[in-house]
Amino acid sequence: MKTAVRTTSLWKIYPQEPDPVEAVRGISTEIETGDFVAMAGPSGSGKTTVLNMIGGLTRPSRGQIWIGDREITEMSDKDLAQLRLERIGFVFQSYNLLPVLTALENAEFTLLLSGIPKDERRKKVLELFNKIGLSGLEDRKPGKLSGGQQQRVAVARAVVANPALILADEPTANLDSKASEDLLDVMERLNQDHGTTFLFSTHDPRVMERSRRLITLVDGQIESDERRNHLSVSP
Amino acid sequence: MAHERLWWRVAWRNLWRNRLRTLITASGLAFGYLGAVLVVGVSDGMMVELIENGTRLMLGEVQVHSEDYLPERNMHHTIGGYEGTDLEIFLNRIISQEEVSAAAPRVYGGGLLSSGEETQAALLMGVDPDREPRVTTLLSRLVSGRTLVAGANEILVGDEMAEQLGAVLGDEIVVVAPSSDGSLGNDLFTLVGILDTGIPAIDQNYALLALPDLQFLMAMGPPRIHEVVITVGNAKDSPRIAGALREFLSDSELPVQVSSWTDLRPELAEMVGLMDASHFIIVIVIFGMAAFGVANTMLIGTFERRREFAVMRALGTAPIGIGRTVVYEGIVLGVISLIAGALITWPILVWWHNSPIDLTTVISGFSVAGAQWRPVLRVEYSVQAPIVAALGLFLTSILAAMYPAWKATRVPPADALAD
Numbered sequence: 001m002k003t004a005v006r007t008t009s010l011w012k013i014y015p016q017e018p019d020p021v022e023a024v025r026g027i028s029t030e031i032e033t034g035d036f037v038a039m040a041g042p043s044g045s046g047k048t049t050v051l052n053m054i055g056g057l058t059r060p061s062r063g064q065i066w067i068g069d070r071e072i073t074e075m076s077d078k079d080l081a082q083l084r085l086e087r088i089g090f091v092f093q094s095y096n097l098l099p100v101l102t103a104l105e106n107a108e109f110t111l112l113l114s115g116i117p118k119d120e121r122r123k124k125v126l127e128l129f130n131k132i133g134l135s136g137l138e139d140r141k142p143g144k145l146s147g148g149q150q151q152r153v154a155v156a157r158a159v160v161a162n163p164a165l166i167l168a169d170e171p172t173a174n175l176d177s178k179a180s181e182d183l184l185d186v187m188e189r190l191n192q193d194h195g196t197t198f199l200f201s202t203h204d205p206r207v208m209e210r211s212r213r214l215i216t217l218v219d220g221q222i223e224s225d226e227r228r229n230h231l232s233v234s235p
Numbered sequence: 236m237a238h239e240r241l242w243w244r245v246a247w248r249n250l251w252r253n254r255l256r257t258l259i260t261a262s263g264l265a266f267g268y269l270g271a272v273l274v275v276g277v278s279d280g281m282m283v284e285l286i287e288n289g290t291r292l293m294l295g296e297v298q299v300h301s302e303d304y305l306p307e308r309n310m311h312h313t314i315g316g317y318e319g320t321d322l323e324i325f326l327n328r329i330i331s332q333e334e335v336s337a338a339a340p341r342v343y344g345g346g347l348l349s350s351g352e353e354t355q356a357a358l359l360m361g362v363d364p365d366r367e368p369r370v371t372t373l374l375s376r377l378v379s380g381r382t383l384v385a386g387a388n389e390i391l392v393g394d395e396m397a398e399q400l401g402a403v404l405g406d407e408i409v410v411v412a413p414s415s416d417g418s419l420g421n422d423l424f425t426l427v428g429i430l431d432t433g434i435p436a437i438d439q440n441y442a443l444l445a446l447p448d449l450q451f452l453m454a455m456g457p458p459r460i461h462e463v464v465i466t467v468g469n470a471k472d473s474p475r476i477a478g479a480l481r482e483f484l485s486d487s488e489l490p491v492q493v494s495s496w497t498d499l500r501p502e503l504a505e506m507v508g509l510m511d512a513s514h515f516i517i518v519i520v521i522f523g524m525a526a527f528g529v530a531n532t533m534l535i536g537t538f539e540r541r542r543e544f545a546v547m548r549a550l551g552t553a554p555i556g557i558g559r560t561v562v563y564e565g566i567v568l569g570v571i572s573l574i575a576g577a578l579i580t581w582p583i584l585v586w587w588h589n590s591p592i593d594l595t596t597v598i599s600g601f602s603v604a605g606a607q608w609r610p611v612l613r614v615e616y617s618v619q620a621p622i623v624a625a626l627g628l629f630l631t632s633i634l635a636a637m638y639p640a641w642k643a644t645r646v647p648p649a650d651a652l653a654d
Contacts, residue, residue, distance in 0.1 A: 092652065
């Protein structure tokens with residue numbers, strides 16, 4: 001199996017008076033391509049920070065990160081942006097759709113940045129919307145969508161360019177049970193169909209149950225790392 | 236290109252997310268445009284008023300003299316020397332120039348005026364009663380009486396001179412003046428009109444006689460004149476027209492000096508130049524103030540959208556792309572403001588230009604650099620001022636967006652997402 005993400009001795013220390021805060025303390029791990037991994041742990045355990053470092057949104061204080069075969073800790077902001085555009089999709093807890101764009105425009109955002117022609121963009125997005133139950137909602141602004149619909153648009157935005165890796169930060173935290181299950185179904189299906197690697201930060205038991213690997217963080221360190229063998233997509 | 240359109244779209248829609256804020260900011264810029272154009276227009280109006288009053292009253296816009304007449308104004312230095320010149324031919328040559336509107340001859344002398352027991356020194360000015368009104372407004376400033384008739388020994392004086400002499404219309408005034416032949420000329424003239432120019436130096440000191448009458452008094456033949464006063468289409472073009480006329484007349488055998496009003500009244504020309512230069516300062520000050528307001532508003536807008544910028548960064552937007560959306564917002568805001576500004580400004584400008592505000596009931600006129608300024612607020616407009624103001628507005632909106640744009644590119648994505 002190829003490695004999608006590798007970290008070695010990853011630290012994140014926030015300089016703070018009187019004592020610096022060590023949010024992540026020496027995490028070393030590897031995530032295989034096509035895996036469906038949940039990173040669990042209590043609040044403040046460093047899940048989001050690890051996700052942000054892997055996505056190049058914040059730089060580690062020490063340690064190294066590889067995305068595929070590229071080491072990213074010394075990359076410029078511009079190169080990191082390009083790397084995210086080409087290889088990484090983000091799904092956020094609070095959806096974070098751009099409020100001035102419609103659902104369709106939000107979903108095609110990364111395709112637009114990549115310079116994909118309009119017809120091709122529209123075709124891809126509409127196919128995806130059809131798959132994940134967003135047909136007919138293309139022209140709605142985020143304010144006119146439910147939380148579940150917004151999160152599905154966010155997932156569409158993250159996966160539409162077929163990135164190798166999706167980083168999802170508490171994607172189900174603001175959704176009810178039904179919407180959460182639906183969303184997880186969508187993501188599992190994308191994982192299976194496209195071989196996209198998913199790395200979640202979560203403390204939602206439903207996400208943990210669905211994951212194939214569960215990494216538990218406590219106080220910025222890996223407390224446990226267990227492989228799970230089941231994968232169940234709701235009918 | 237596709238994402239260029241995206242940034243423009245995002246910029247446009249962002250502007251309308253908070254309509255009220257955008258409308259207030261655009262209104263600020265639009266009124267800044269109005270203010271800049273109007274202040275420059277009023278200043279231009281004052282400038283034109285000063286030039287017109289400084290030239291149209293008596294000076295004219297261009298003058299021709301014998302080359303050695305100025306600055307001493309020696310009475311013997313007439314155009315063409317002692318022989319003089321054929322006046323009609325000379326004037327026709329001048330008027331044949333394309334941009335010359337009219338020309339009138341003059342003779343000057345110094346003398347004493349006596350009426351009853353009172354005597355006053357006076358500057359005597361011989362004018363052609365038919366031609367003079369085509370070049371200056373001097374003869375239209377009569378407050379009583381009528382204008383001169385050539386050959387009738389008539390005289391006009393300023394109201395202050397008339398008061399000093401104790402003379403009223405119809406009185407006889409004795410004029411004594413040195414003649415060109417060395418004798419002392421004297422004659423009786425009838426006061427037929429009293430002038431009020433508003434310029435004390437003229438109203439106290441000048442006496443106007445018909446050109447042939449003064450020539451006769453000063454023992455000068457009809458071909459001898461000291462000055463030809465010329466009016467041109469646009470006073471601002473006078474230096475150029477004077478240069479062309481100088482070139483043209485240099486072919487003739489008459490050694491003449493051609494001067495524009497800017498040579499004859501350098502203090503007035505400097506004042507006009509100063510007012511012209513101040514226009515740019517006015518535009519800079521107005522839009523400088525507006526820039527801080529716009530920058531403040533855009534900075535608040537940028538701060539409110541930190542999370543969105545972070546999301547865009549997370550999705551793969553390079554920092555420069557984030558900056559662009561903010562700068563494009565500034566440009567769009569500039570366009571909207573300019574359209575609004577032009578729509579507000581032009582009707583006001585045209586109305587004000589056609590209906591100057593008369594403040595004569597509130598304040599009286601005064602003279603500046605020897606030119607009378609009437610208390611009438613008039614607006615002049617040119618192509619230059621609105622274009623400069625439009626550029627000022629654009630630069631303001633773009634420059635005001637620069638700092639917020641830079642701040643937007645510096646938003647730390649992880650921190651902003653955690654907010």
